[in-house]
Amino acid sequence: MAVSLDLRTLLARLRSLSRVRNAEVVREELEGIRPEDLAEVLPRLKQEEALRLLEMLDDETSAQVLLDVPTESAKPLLAAQPDQTLAFYLDVLPMDDALDLREDIGDERFDALLEVIPKEDAQEIRRLLAYPEGSVGRSMTEDFFEVAPDADMASILTDIRLAPEGKYETVNDIYVLDVDRHLLGVFSLRQAIRASLDSTSREIMVPDPITVEADTPAEDAARLVARYGFYAMPVLDERGRMLGIFTVDDAQEIVTEADTEDVLKLGAVTGGVESYLSLNPWQLVKRRVPWLLALFVAETLTGYVLRYYGQGNGDLPLNPLTFFIPLLIGAGGNSGSQVTTTITRALALNEITPGDWWLVMRREFVTAVCIGLLLGTVGTLRALAWGTDWHLSAVVGLALPAIVVWATTVGSLLPIGAKRLGLDPAVMSAPFITTFVDATGLVIYFEIARLILPR
C-alpha cells in the first residue's frame, strides 16, 4: 500500500465513520489505517467525534494513536478515559513513550496510575523519571539485549528464540556487558548469525563503541546518532555502567522537534512544538503575544531616539508622525514573521496543505484581531504618555491593529501560495514579508493620518 498523504480524504472518511454506530464496521474500516495517520487527523475532529472513534478502536491501537497526538489535543481526550484504560496504555507502550503520557495527563494522575500497574513497570518508569528533563536518560529504553562476554552464539540465538514477545525493543544490536555492567563491546544480530555457533561474544564484538551519558541533553545525543548513522546508541551512567539504549526513531523525533522549536524561536514564537492545527486561536495568541509585546516595548526605544534628535535636540526637526514609523512597521514586521515561520514549518511537516488556506486564514484573522487590539491599546497609551496629542495617538491606536491584521494575512497566505505554485514556501522568508509589510504598512498609517489629523 502506497502511503497516502492526503489527510483531507482521511479526515472526511473519519468524520463519516464517527457517525456509524456499528463498532464492528468501524473497526474493520479503520484496520487499514496506520495509528500515525489517525493521530495526524484526530486533532481536526470535534472532541466528541474523536472520542467516539477512539472508543471503537482496540485499546492498544488507541494507545498508539493518542501517544502520537500532540499534547494540547491529546489532553482532553486522555482526560476522558477511565483509569483502567490509561493503566492499560502504560502497560502496552514502550517505557520511554509511557513517560510522555505524564505530560498529557498531569503528574498527579500519572503518579496514581503507577500504583496500579505492575510493580516492575512502575519501577522502570520511576528510574527514568529520575533523569533530568530533556536528557537522553528520559528517552532511552532499558529493554536492550545484553550478553556475557563468554556467551556463545548458539546460546545467544536460543535466547532470542525463546525470549517472550516484546521483551527487547530491538535485538539488531547485541551488547556485551561484564559482571559490573560495564559495556565491553557490541555486535550485530547479522554478525551473530554469520559467526560459528561456538564462537563467543568477546571474539566477534567490536570493542569500545561510542556511548553517551544518561544526563546528556537528548538533542545532543540525537545529533550524534544522526552524525554517525547509528540505529541505537548505548546510554551509560556516570560510572560507565550501561543503562539502556537510545534508538534512532526517538532520535529522529527529537531532532525534528528541536528544529521546529528553533525555527519558531527564530521567528519569535514561544512555547512547545505542537502541530499547528492542534492549537486554537487563543493558544496561538498566547504563543505569540509574549515576544511581540516585549519587542513592541523595546521598539518604543526608537521613539525615544527619534524624539531626542527630532525634538529635544532640535537640530534635525522631525514631524511627530515620524516618531511612530519604526514602531508601526516593526509591529507589522514582527507579527508577519511569526506567522510566516509558523506556517512555513507546518507546511514543511505536512501538518497543513495549500488546500487549508481558508481554514488558516480564519484562524489567523481571529488571532491577529486579538493581538492587534492589544498592541493598539498599549501603543495609544504609550503615545499619550509621551504627551502626544489626542489625534495622533488615535491614529497610532487605529493603525496598529490594521497593520497587524494586514501583516498576518500576508504572512500566512504568501507561503501557502508559494507552495501551491510548486515553489518552496520558505522562499517567502520572514525578511521578505517584513519588507513588504514596511511599505504597505506605511500606506495604512498615512491614510489613517489623513483621515483623522486636523489639517
Next chain:
Amino acid sequence: MAVSLDLRTLLARLRSLSRVRNAEVVREELEGIRPEDLAEVLPRLKQEEALRLLEMLDDETSAQVLLDVPTESAKPLLAAQPDQTLAFYLDVLPMDDALDLREDIGDERFDALLEVIPKEDAQEIRRLLAYPEGSVGRSMTEDFFEVAPDADMASILTDIRLAPEGKYETVNDIYVLDVDRHLLGVFSLRQAIRASLDSTSREIMVPDPITVEADTPAEDAARLVARYGFYAMPVLDERGRMLGIFTVDDAQEIVTEADTEDVLKLGAVTGGVESYLSLNPWQLVKRRVPWLLALFVAETLTGYVLRYYGQGNGDLPLNPLTFFIPLLIGAGGNSGSQVTTTITRALALNEITPGDWWLVMRREFVTAVCIGLLLGTVGTLRALAWGTDWHLSAVVGLALPAIVVWATTVGSLLPIGAKRLGLDPAVMSAPFITTFVDATGLVIYFEIARLILPR
C-alpha cells in the same frame, strides 16, 4: 569511549599530526578517531595540512572522511586525488553515497571514472542517476535482502550466513518478492530466527508494507520514515516493482539538511547547506547579497510612500531625513537576521562552539564590510536619483555600511553569548536582533547626519 564533542582539541591534535612525517605514527594516532569526527574538523585545516593527513589514512577511511566533508571543502581535496584513488572510493562507498561524489568532483570526471570501475557498479550508479535530482530514487540502495514467498527460514538463514561480506546494506528487514518483483510483505531478521526452520516467508511476513515511489521527493520520504519510526522503507517503481530501500540514516541526513535549508531561507540566506566554517567570507557574501539586495531594492518602496505623503502630497510635511529611515533600519534588520539565523543553526548543529567567537567575529566583520560597501553605493545612487541633495546622500551612503557592520556584529555575538550563558541561542531571535538594531541604527544615522548636514 565516550564521544568527545570537543572539536577544538581534535583540531589542535590534527594540526600537530599533519607535521609528523612518520605515516605509521600518524595512522596509529588516527585509528581511535571516527571518520565522521575527522570530517568535521578537516575543513578547518589548511589545504596542505588536510591533504597530508588524508594521504596517511588508508584509502577506505579517507573515502569515508571525504564523503562527510561538506561539498565546498571537499572539492579541492578531491580534485587533488589521482583517478585511481577516486575509483577506489567509488568502489568502497555505498552506491547512494557514491552518487554524492559526483557533485564534488564534477560530472565530467565522474563519468570518466564510471568507465574504469567494475561494470556492475557503474550500471547501478547510472540507474540511480536516472531518477530526478532530490528524489528518493537517488538516495536508495539496491542492496536489500529479498526472498521468495516459498523460501523457508532454514534456507534464508543459510543465505545470510554465506552471503559475501557487504553484499547487503542491511538484513534486519527481509523483503518478500514474487517473480515479477512485486513486494508481497516484509519480516524482520528477529522474526526469522524466532520462527520454526521450515516455515515459509509467506507464513511469517507482514503483508502490504508502506512504500514510496522512486520519484517521491527525498524530503517527503524522509519525513515518512521519521513519522512511522522505520529503519528502512521499500522504494518501488511506477509499476509497483521493488527497486531498493531507503534507510533511516540517509533519511536523517536529508531531514537535517532540509531543516537547515528552511531555517536559512527563512532568514533570507540562499544557497546550499554547507557547514558554516567550510565557507570563506567571500562565499558568505555570495549567499547573503542576492536576497539582501533584493530586499534593499524592495525597501526603497517605503521611500516612495514617504515622499508621496510627505512631499508630493503635501498634507503631511516630513523632513527628507525621514524618507530613508525604513530603508536604513530595514537593511540593518535584514543583515542582522541573516547572521543570527546562520550562527544559531551552526551552533545547533555543533558546527561552531562559543569558543569560536573571535573566529566568527573576524569572518563576519570582513563579510559585513563587503556587503555594507555594496549597499552603501546602491543606497547613495538611489538617493541621488531621487534628487536628494549631496549632503543627505552622503549621510545615507555612510550610515548604511556602519549600520550593516553593527547589525552583523550584534547578530553574530548575541546567539554565541546566549549559548555561553547556557541559554538557547535561538532565543536571540531574528525579530529581537531587528528590533535592537532599529533603535541603535537610528542613533548611527542621526549622529552621521549631525556631522555632515549643514545647519
